[in-house]
Amino acid sequence: MDNNLETPLPRIVVAAPTLNGNEKRYVLECLETTWISSIGRFITEFESAFARFCGVEHAVAVNNGTNALHLALVALGLKPGDELQVEDVYGPARDIEWAIAGGKLYLLQCRAVTRAGG
Numbered sequence: 001m002d003n004n005l006e007t008p009l010p011r012i013v014v015a016a017p018t019l020n021g022n023e024k025r026y027v028l029e030c031l032e033t034t035w036i037s038s039i040g041r042f043i044t045e046f047e048s049a050f051a052r053f054c055g056v057e058h059a060v061a062v063n064n065g066t067n068a069l070h071l072a073l074v075a076l077g078l079k080p081g082d083e084l085q086v087e088d089v090y091g092p093a094r095d096i097e098w099a100i101a102g103g104k105l106y107l108l109q110c111r112a113v114t115r116a117g118g
Contacts, residue, residue: 038063078103 030036035043043061051059062068078084080102088107 073103 026042030040030042033040035041047059047061050061051057060071062071081104083104083106085106085108088109
């Protein structure tokens with residue numbers, strides 16, 4: 001196998017950070033105030049700005065997608081025993097959260113072209 005990564009095509013950088021402002025100062029502020037987890041000025045500011053952007057009164061920042069799914073299920077008012085039908089193309093975090101919530105999960109297989117159940 002050829003491990004040569006040279007290519008005549010330009011590279012498309014998918015996750016290059018853009019650090020050209022106050023990032024260092026903000027990170028140092030978090031470290032110096034010990035607010036590097038789930039609370040602090042930056043979390044509150046982000047939640048407020050995101051709520052304004054979405055045109056809603058409140059928003060909640062979470063640390064990962066699994067927690068976001070859990071809160072979404074709670075916000076929908078789903079309760080133990082409720083049924084949820086979803087495409088089977090999503091990851092296991094959704095399944096785990098639904099099981100924790102006590103719901104019955106039904107995975108649907110969909111046609112690739114039409115996305116219709118089948």
